[in-house]
Structures are given as structure tokens and as C-alpha cells.
Amino acid sequence: MATEGTSAPAVALTAQADGQAVVAHANAPAPAPADTPQLTPAQLKAKAKAEKAARRAKVKEDKEVVAAAAQSQAADAKSGKGKGRDGAQTSGPQGPGKVGLTHRPSMSGRRPSILIVEKDIRSSIPECFSHLPMAKRIPLSQVHKDVHPAVLSIGQQMSTFAIKDSISRLEATLKAFRKVIESYETPKGNSLSRHFVPHALNPQIEYLTECRPMCFSMGNAIRLLKAKVNSFDIDTPEDEAKEGLLEMIELFINERITLAEFVIARNAAKQIQDGDLVLTYGSHRLVEKTFLRARGDGRSFSVSIIDDPYDRGGQVMATTLRKAGIRVFYSPNLGGLKTHVERATNVILGAEAIFANGSLHAAAGTADIAVAATAASKKVIALCETINFDRERVSVDALTYNEIDPEQNSAESFRLLYDTTRDHYITGVITEFETGSGNSPAQAILALLRKQEDPALN
Amino acid sequence: MAPSQTTYSPSMEKLVKSLKGQTLEASIESFIYLLKRRQVKGDDCADATAHILRQVVAKSKWSDVDQLLSRVQTVGSRLAKAAPHEPIIGNIVRRVMGLIRDEASEDRNADDFGSEAASDIQSLATAIAPPSHSGPPQRPGPVPFRPPPLTSVASFHIAKPKSMFNLLSVVETAESTITAASTPLSQAAPTSIHALRSEVLDGIEEIMDEISQADDQIAGFADIQIFPGDYVLAYLPSRTVERFLVKAAAKRKFTVFLVSLENPNTTTGEAPYAALRKKLSSSGVKTISIASNGLMAYMARINKVVFSARVVYQNGGLLVDSGASVAAQAAKAHSKPVIALGGVYKFCPEDPSDEIAGEAGDSSTYVSYAEGLKLDSLEVENTVADYVPPELVDVYLTNLGPQTRHHLAAIMADHYKPEDVGFSFLSNE
Incomplete structure (x- = not known):
């Protein structure tokens, strides 16, 4: 204070x-x-x-x-x-x-x-906006000596937004941590379960946080990783503990990232019908996977991509979808949003994270799309892996948790990377956790999380 | 005070200057050319239309009110068709037509007071008069009937005495309208068509004054709308909004969020709105330039949203620059007031049109033509105009002060004649 x-x-x-x-x-x-x-x-x-x-x-x-x-x-x-x-x-x-x-x-x-x-x-x-964090490049010479080279490299990539979205960052982090664990040797007179986190893991986390504020999935994963370390008995042999950790990371990547992506894409693709015009914003891995999956399932539909002119990720996705034979309408900015939304049959949005109150944390501009779609009574579906869910943070406006775009930070321009979409602008969230329809209202997130995370914690 | 003082883009300035030298047809053509190339936009359109119509009244042949009306209407239709994306042209044409109707009915009343016979004779006389009278469009040389709006008022006052002879002697001027307008009832019958002409010209001058002064008048309400400590979001500030903000900055300390749709990749040189930012910061108002399309993220901080309307439709909806509807919608979602600025001349007695709101623009700024493959396969839609539904607008700040949606109809009725309201310049051939 x-x-x-x-x-x-x-x-x-x-x-x-x-x-x-x-x-x-x-x-x-x-x-x-x-x-x-x-x-x-x-x-x-x-x-x-x-x-x-x-x-x-x-x-x-x-x-x-x-x-x-x-x-x-x-x-x-x-x-x-x-x-x-x-x-x-x-x-x-x-x-x-x-x-x-x-x-x-x-x-x-x-x-x-x-x-x-x-x-x-x-x-x-x-x-x-001075309360909001911003990614920054840290010269290699000023990095803490304990930072592992693998972490060093992903830190640099994160600070330059070469690794950008939440899941890519999570995956990169976990893979780098795997290297950290592999190269870790417990000093004499110490136990891995007591020494690893404060002396080997925390410097890495600090460095990554300094490069760019951690995303929620990284926070969640690190929390689970630390819980795992702490679950080891004080006299667990080092090899056994390391093996356990590596196995956990492996499982984590498989289950929470790879499988999750597959399940979400499959479930979301079911929401797309023949003849639909699906509107989306910018580019999101899950959304792209969903479209490709739906196409692979033989659906014929077209996609309307509204892009952010300051990011233009949508162009890349548009090209990919086009190659897959999907008809793409590309709108480079939010101009004429109302017209575009009214023309669409439903809206699929990718989320960076979801807060405990069901608010969506997603690329700046997503909220504008959701609001317009709600006004036009269109179905708004958000896609998000459960690892991106946050059980403790609540956000009702975009200024509670956000990041400043370091690329657009000057006297001439200022830009926030994310915005917050309140739950009442979202019809449903598709996660990998639910089976069947795969749809759950945003308000049910908290319950969903309890159900899922409790066994992991106990 | 004269309309020619307002700032035009170079080509526009040239057009206005050339008006006096050119034949009417040439001026109309060159204006249409500018409209089609979109080198005249928004407020300039209104002003230029007024200029052109002024020429129509001054230069073209007409012997009675109906002829004049149909001339104005024909030219108006041509202009409106050249720029269907600028409904403001229709507004000005309607205003001028309404003006003519007003003046004509005033004249008739005057005649009624006098003698029916005199007016008959007069109409006879005028019916004969015009041919010789309105030769000038074909006549070469830079001095037709009407000297430019700003020339000295005195120049032609000497040639004032009213007589038939004078009527045929060509040099009746716009300036003389000042005397003529002040005493419409005392006009001798034979000069009635002259009187009408000069009164209409006078009226058009007034419309041009209204257009040029609207921004200042709107800015006059700035300190009522903006409070100290406010965070004001200005979406693509137009001249009107700029003046509004600068005026408010003189009295209040607040923060402006500037949103520009500037293509980030081409803005390597001049930063958008550098001049405005400098002006504001010199009076202690901070500006934050937002490089974003989505505005929901910032709305929690913002107290009010200000943008200017291209046109206010009769239902209260607005035609705006692309993206302003996103700002309005975000403001609504956060229950923040939206203030739309626009002079009364932007009030359009029509219903909103989907085609205009969906107007597509150049997509090459966003998708590089160098990437041919991409262009082939993508259907790029860059919308440059937007429609804001009336329920998203809280205040219409006009040169007549702040208005609400419910009062718009009354203002429309004050400014347009019912005969002209139903008339569509676009559909009519």
C-alpha cells in the first residue's frame, strides 16, 4: 500500500x-x-x-x-x-x-x-492507465544468473510477442521448465521438495514475469507444478521426484493443451451448420481449429473475419481458411460491424482467459463484437481451455486486469491488449471439460472449476 | 464571416474560386467531378452545394418560381446522384428550395396587397425579359452577373434605381439584395423577379453563413457539456469536434481520448491529429491517442463520447464515419452519454439508407496488393460509413443548442418545406 x-x-x-x-x-x-x-x-x-x-x-x-x-x-x-x-x-x-x-x-x-x-x-x-503492466525487453546482460537458457530464450520471445497467445506461452513455459528440471541438481544437504521451488523455479518465474506479465494459464500451471513439488516427501529421491515432475508436465501438455484443443474444436465445430455465416474476431488458434474441423467434417459454411487493423492476425487466419476451401469475408476493421453481425448466423470468439465471474478476457475488440452480436440477438460462443480459467480473479471492466501494448506505447498512441466481455454478452462457453453438447453458460464457470480442480488439489 | 474563409482542401478552394469565372455548367461539372473522386467530403459538400446553387439561381434562365425550383431541383439531383453517399447535398438543395418557396409566397402576398393586374403584367414582362437577361452562361469573360460574395458592398449600389430599363441592363447584383431584402413589400411589380432572385441569393448566403458558423456555435456549448476532470472520447474528431474540444479546453481541464482510424502502417510520418493534440496540450488538456478499433476496453474510464454526425436522419439515427457506431455502442453498454455534434443543416428529412451506411472503401490500405494470392481469395470489405441507431445517441448538439431525439421532428419541420421533404433526389430522374 x-x-x-x-x-x-x-x-x-x-x-x-x-x-x-x-x-x-x-x-x-x-x-x-x-x-x-x-x-x-x-x-x-x-x-x-x-x-x-x-x-x-x-x-x-x-x-x-x-x-x-x-x-x-x-x-x-x-x-x-x-x-x-x-x-x-x-x-x-x-x-x-x-x-x-x-x-x-x-x-x-x-x-x-x-x-x-x-x-x-x-x-x-x-x-x-499507469496501474497496468507492460511487457518489456530485458537486455540479456541484466538477467539474473540463475535463469536457465531455455527460459531466457522464451522470455525474450514473449517480451517481443513472438510467442503471443496464452496457450503458446504456457506450452513454451512448460517445455522450458522441463529443461530446468532436467538440469536441476539438488545441492548437498537439501531436498528437492524444499529447494527446487525457491532456488530453481522462482528465478525463472520472476524473469518471465518481468519480460511480460504472466498469463492466467501460466499462473495456473505453475501453481499446479508447485503443488506437485510440495507433495513430494522430504526424502523422496531426486531422480524419482524429477521423473514425477517431468511426467506431470508431459501429461499436462497432452491433456490440458493438445487434447483440450482437439475436444474444443470438435465440440465447437458441431455448432456450425451447413450454410452458416460464422463471424469471428481477429485470429485465435481454437477458432481456426474449429473452422478447419467443421470443414473437415464436411460442413459447408462461410466465415466473416473482423480484424483488428493494429494486429492483423485475421489476415493470416483468413488465408489458412481460404486454403481449406472456406469462403472468407474479411473486414479489416470494426467499421460496419452492425451490418456484418446482422448478416452472420452466429459468432464464435476465442478467449485468452475467463474470470471467476464469467467475464471473458480476450483480445481488445472482442467485447465490441460480443455487444454488437447480443444487440442483434446472435448466438455468441466463446472458446477457452479450462487451464485459462481463473478461479480467484473477478473483473467487470477491462481496466482491472490488462496489458499495455509496448508496440503502441508513445505519446502518439496508446493501446490495451485485452478487453473484458461481461458474461451477459456471451451465450455459452465451450471448454474441453464438458461432454455432450459442450456448452455451458459463462456463469457456470466457477462450479465447473470446482468440480475439476478439487481432485487435483487434494 | 464569409463562407470562403473556411478551410477547404486545395481542390475545393480552387473550385470555389473558379465559380465566378466559369460558366454554370462548367462549375457543376467540376463539382460533380470532385464529388465522384471524393475530394469534397462532408461539411465541404454542404458548402459547395450552396455555392453551386447560388450560381444556379444567379446564372441560369428562369422566368418564374416554378422554373427556378425545377432548375434547382435538377441540379440538386445531379449533385446528389454524383455523391449518393453524401445525403447532406440533398439537405442543402431542400433548404434552398424551401427558401425559394418562402420568398415566392412572400412575393405573392405582397402582390395580393397590391394589384393583381400589376403582377400579371409583371409576369408577362419577366417572361419576355429572361432570354436576353440570362445570356451570360455562354458569355465569356470573368464578370457575369454576380461578383464574388466578398466584393465590396458599395460597388453596385449606385445602379440601384428600379426600372424596366435597369432590369434589362444586366448588372443586377447580389449585393443589391441587401436593400431589396429589407423592403420586400415596397418592391415595384416589374422588379419582382429581380427581387426574388436577390432575395433567394441572400437566403443562400445565409445558409452558407449558417454552415460556416455552425462549428463555432456548437463549440459555444462545449463548456456546458464538458466538465473539469472529464475523460472525453473523441472518435475521429472532425473539424466540428476539434473546435468543440479546443473551446472546451479553454475553460476546462479534462482528458481527451483521441481515436483515429489511421492505418498504423502508413502513419510513419505525421502522427494523426498532431495539430489538435498540440492545441489541446497548450491549454493544459491531456490527450491520449488510442490505437484501437475496439473501444469497450477504455469505456470504463470514459465519461462521455463525442463525435460528429455526417447526417442526422429524421428518425434520429446518424450517418457517421466508420467505427463511430462501435464507440456509441460501447458507450451504451457502459451507460455513458453519447454526444453527436452537427449543425442543423445536417438534419436530413429522410429515412436512413442501408446502402449508404454500408459504403465500402478502399481496401488496399489494409490488404497489400503485393500479396496477390491473398487478394484473389479474400473478399475484403472495408466499410467507411456507419449508421448509428437513434437509441444510442443521447444528445444532438446543434448550432441551435442541444436537442433530444423527440425534438428533431420540430426542427426538421422548421427547416424544410413539406413539398420537398418527400422528394428523393436519388430516385428521381
């Missing part, structure tokens, strides 16, 4: 720095004459100048400190969520609140150089 309090005004300063420099200058000399009336104008001027310089230096300093605070706080907030769930298990030396502290000693010498970069990046974020 303390950091929160100080960060807000200082970030305000940063935000205003370029815009209101003039104001600051005007204020700076003002108090000088009052204090020292006996000085000559020339002296006054010199004094004012010196004061101004000092003031600027101080502001700069403050900014750096605050930027650091904000940064680590943001990191805490994110990683804390992932960890918070296992409660006591993780509150060891690497507990959420201490991330910053444990991190600093090893890199105290280099820290300032990062901070200057950070300040510049974050200074163009408008004050009212």
Missing part, C-alpha cells in the same frame, strides 16, 4: 513531464524572490536556475525510484497472484512481498541502467 501511495503522484509527474514542462518552469523560480528579497536580479536568476536544476534532478531521481517500485510492484501483483494460491507453500524466502528484495542484491550494480530504460518506456503511459 505504501508503494501504491507514493507511486501514483510520481507517475503523474512523469506523465506530465513532457506536456507540462512549461508549467514546472514557471513555478520553480516563483518562491525564490520571496525568500531572498535582498538579492540582485542576476543573483536571483542564478539562484532560481540552481534550484530548478536541483528540482529537476530530484524529480528524475524520484521517478527512477518510483518506476522501480511500480515495476516490482506490478511484477509482485502478477506473480503474487500465481503464487498466492498455494498460500503457505510458497511464502518461504521468495514470498510475493520479498521478490524485489531477494532480486536486488545480485544485480545491484546494474540495476540503474535498467531503470533509466524503464522510466523512458513507462513515462508515456497516461496516468489513468
Whole structure:
């Protein structure tokens, strides 16, 4: 809370720095004459100048400190969520609140150089969005020494959005963690179940979080992984434990990613009838798989893709679908959305994640589509793997949990990556968990999660 | 104050300048050319239409009101057909026709007070007069009847005495309407057609003034609509919205979310709305340029949405720039007020048309022609105009002040004659 309090005004300063420099200058000399009336104008001027310089230096300093605070706080907030769930298990030396502290000693010498970069990046974020995190590139030279090379590489790819969507990031993370586990050796006098998480796993997680805030699926997976580590007895042999972990990761990738994708595509494809015009937004792996599956099932339908002109992922998907012989209408922006939606028979949207209250966390613009479709009384189906479900976070607007697009972050442009679609704009969610119709109302998510996750936790 | 002071795109400026030199037909043709190439858009269309109709009244042959009306209507139809995506042209044509009807009926009333006989003679006289009178369209040389709107008022006042002789001496001017308009009832019968002409010209000048002043008048209501601390979303701010925001910025400290539809890949050079942002920041108003199409994400923060209407239909629906309906819809979903700006001249006594709202634009900005394969297989639809249904609009801020949907009909009735309302410029051949 303390950091929160100080960060807000200082970030305000940063935000205003370029815009209101003039104001600051005007204020700076003002108090000088009052204090020292006996000085000559020339002296006054010199004094004012010196004061101004000092003031600027101080502001700069403050900014750096605050930027650091904000940064680590943001990191805490994110990683804390992932960890918070296992409660006591993780509150060891690497507990959420201490991330910053444990991190600093090893890199105290280099820290300032990062901070200057950070300040510049974050200074163009408008004050009212300053609470939101943003992915950033971390020079390799400034990375914690414990970060595994495999993790290092995916971290870089995530920060540059080469690995972008939630499931790809999850998969990359798990595969990298597999390498971390394989190369892990328990130091003498320690047990894997006590040593692995704080000393081998947490630095990786911290680094990944710093590169880009973790997505919900990563948080969920890491939580389950940590639970697994903690489930080992203190004197479980290292090999056995490692084997167990690797097996778990393997199973996880197979079940929660590969199989889930297959099941969802199969179930969702059943929603597509011959002659349908299905509308979708941007590009989403599950949606694409669904269309291809439906096509493979022999359905003849056409697809209307509304794209985000700042992302244009839809173009790639459009080409893929076209190659599969699906007729594609491509609309490069949200213009004429009403017309497009009214023409469509139903709407299928891909989601990044789903909150505990049934809100959809998806690419910015998805909510606009859902609202328009609801207004036109069209069926809106969301596709999402259960690993992307969040049981604890609730979001009613897009500003609670979001990310700033680092590519579009300047004085000339600002962009949020996600938006939140309230559950009443969604007819149903298709997950891999439900059988049969595969449809469940968004409100039922919580119950669904309980049902599924309880055995895993116990 | 003159309409020619407003800023035109270069080609538009050229057109307006050339109006006085060209024959009527040439001006109409060059305007149609500009319309078809979409080099004249929106508000400029309205203004240019007024200019052209002014020429029609001034230059073309007509001997009575019905002829004049049919001329205006014919030219109006041609313009409207050249740009079916700009219903605003029809608005101006209707306004001018309404004006002519008004002036004519006023004249008739005046005649009724006087002598029926005189008016008969007059109509006879005028019936003979025009042929020689309206030769000028064919006449070369830059000085036809009407000097440009801004030339000195005094120039032709000397040539004022009214007589038959004067009537035939060609140089009756727009400027003389000032005297003529002030004393319509005292007009001698023979000059009635002149009086009508000059009064109509005067009326058109008024419409042009209205168009040019509307933005300022709308901006005058800015500080009522915007409060300190507001977060205002301005969707593709037009001139009207820009002026509105700048005016509000003079009195209030608020934050503007600018949404531009600028193609991100082509905006390597000038950032969109750089001038507006500079103006706003100089008065301490922060601007956040949103690079996004979907606006639901930002709506939680925003207090109100402002955009300008291209046209306000009689049901209260709006024709807007593409994507503004997304902004309106997002605002509705978050129960945030939507303020649509637009002068009364944008009120269109028609029902919304699907074809116009679905107007398709150039898709090459989004899909590269270099990727031939992609183009072949995709059906790219870049919609450039949108329709906002009336239930999404909360306030219609006009030059006559803020209005609600329920009051629109009354305003329409004030500005258009019922005879012209039902008339469609597009369907009529």
C-alpha cells in the first residue's frame, strides 16, 4: 500500500513531464524572490536556475525510484497472484512481498541502467492507465544468473510477442521448465521438495514475469507444478521426484493443451451448420481449429473475419481458411460491424482467459463484437481451455486486469491488449471439460472449476 | 464571416474560386467531378452545394418560381446522384428550395396587397425579359452577373434605381439584395423577379453563413457539456469536434481520448491529429491517442463520447464515419452519454439508407496488393460509413443548442418545406 501511495503522484509527474514542462518552469523560480528579497536580479536568476536544476534532478531521481517500485510492484501483483494460491507453500524466502528484495542484491550494480530504460518506456503511459503492466525487453546482460537458457530464450520471445497467445506461452513455459528440471541438481544437504521451488523455479518465474506479465494459464500451471513439488516427501529421491515432475508436465501438455484443443474444436465445430455465416474476431488458434474441423467434417459454411487493423492476425487466419476451401469475408476493421453481425448466423470468439465471474478476457475488440452480436440477438460462443480459467480473479471492466501494448506505447498512441466481455454478452462457453453438447453458460464457470480442480488439489 | 474563409482542401478552394469565372455548367461539372473522386467530403459538400446553387439561381434562365425550383431541383439531383453517399447535398438543395418557396409566397402576398393586374403584367414582362437577361452562361469573360460574395458592398449600389430599363441592363447584383431584402413589400411589380432572385441569393448566403458558423456555435456549448476532470472520447474528431474540444479546453481541464482510424502502417510520418493534440496540450488538456478499433476496453474510464454526425436522419439515427457506431455502442453498454455534434443543416428529412451506411472503401490500405494470392481469395470489405441507431445517441448538439431525439421532428419541420421533404433526389430522374 505504501508503494501504491507514493507511486501514483510520481507517475503523474512523469506523465506530465513532457506536456507540462512549461508549467514546472514557471513555478520553480516563483518562491525564490520571496525568500531572498535582498538579492540582485542576476543573483536571483542564478539562484532560481540552481534550484530548478536541483528540482529537476530530484524529480528524475524520484521517478527512477518510483518506476522501480511500480515495476516490482506490478511484477509482485502478477506473480503474487500465481503464487498466492498455494498460500503457505510458497511464502518461504521468495514470498510475493520479498521478490524485489531477494532480486536486488545480485544485480545491484546494474540495476540503474535498467531503470533509466524503464522510466523512458513507462513515462508515456497516461496516468489513468499507469496501474497496468507492460511487457518489456530485458537486455540479456541484466538477467539474473540463475535463469536457465531455455527460459531466457522464451522470455525474450514473449517480451517481443513472438510467442503471443496464452496457450503458446504456457506450452513454451512448460517445455522450458522441463529443461530446468532436467538440469536441476539438488545441492548437498537439501531436498528437492524444499529447494527446487525457491532456488530453481522462482528465478525463472520472476524473469518471465518481468519480460511480460504472466498469463492466467501460466499462473495456473505453475501453481499446479508447485503443488506437485510440495507433495513430494522430504526424502523422496531426486531422480524419482524429477521423473514425477517431468511426467506431470508431459501429461499436462497432452491433456490440458493438445487434447483440450482437439475436444474444443470438435465440440465447437458441431455448432456450425451447413450454410452458416460464422463471424469471428481477429485470429485465435481454437477458432481456426474449429473452422478447419467443421470443414473437415464436411460442413459447408462461410466465415466473416473482423480484424483488428493494429494486429492483423485475421489476415493470416483468413488465408489458412481460404486454403481449406472456406469462403472468407474479411473486414479489416470494426467499421460496419452492425451490418456484418446482422448478416452472420452466429459468432464464435476465442478467449485468452475467463474470470471467476464469467467475464471473458480476450483480445481488445472482442467485447465490441460480443455487444454488437447480443444487440442483434446472435448466438455468441466463446472458446477457452479450462487451464485459462481463473478461479480467484473477478473483473467487470477491462481496466482491472490488462496489458499495455509496448508496440503502441508513445505519446502518439496508446493501446490495451485485452478487453473484458461481461458474461451477459456471451451465450455459452465451450471448454474441453464438458461432454455432450459442450456448452455451458459463462456463469457456470466457477462450479465447473470446482468440480475439476478439487481432485487435483487434494 | 464569409463562407470562403473556411478551410477547404486545395481542390475545393480552387473550385470555389473558379465559380465566378466559369460558366454554370462548367462549375457543376467540376463539382460533380470532385464529388465522384471524393475530394469534397462532408461539411465541404454542404458548402459547395450552396455555392453551386447560388450560381444556379444567379446564372441560369428562369422566368418564374416554378422554373427556378425545377432548375434547382435538377441540379440538386445531379449533385446528389454524383455523391449518393453524401445525403447532406440533398439537405442543402431542400433548404434552398424551401427558401425559394418562402420568398415566392412572400412575393405573392405582397402582390395580393397590391394589384393583381400589376403582377400579371409583371409576369408577362419577366417572361419576355429572361432570354436576353440570362445570356451570360455562354458569355465569356470573368464578370457575369454576380461578383464574388466578398466584393465590396458599395460597388453596385449606385445602379440601384428600379426600372424596366435597369432590369434589362444586366448588372443586377447580389449585393443589391441587401436593400431589396429589407423592403420586400415596397418592391415595384416589374422588379419582382429581380427581387426574388436577390432575395433567394441572400437566403443562400445565409445558409452558407449558417454552415460556416455552425462549428463555432456548437463549440459555444462545449463548456456546458464538458466538465473539469472529464475523460472525453473523441472518435475521429472532425473539424466540428476539434473546435468543440479546443473551446472546451479553454475553460476546462479534462482528458481527451483521441481515436483515429489511421492505418498504423502508413502513419510513419505525421502522427494523426498532431495539430489538435498540440492545441489541446497548450491549454493544459491531456490527450491520449488510442490505437484501437475496439473501444469497450477504455469505456470504463470514459465519461462521455463525442463525435460528429455526417447526417442526422429524421428518425434520429446518424450517418457517421466508420467505427463511430462501435464507440456509441460501447458507450451504451457502459451507460455513458453519447454526444453527436452537427449543425442543423445536417438534419436530413429522410429515412436512413442501408446502402449508404454500408459504403465500402478502399481496401488496399489494409490488404497489400503485393500479396496477390491473398487478394484473389479474400473478399475484403472495408466499410467507411456507419449508421448509428437513434437509441444510442443521447444528445444532438446543434448550432441551435442541444436537442433530444423527440425534438428533431420540430426542427426538421422548421427547416424544410413539406413539398420537398418527400422528394428523393436519388430516385428521381
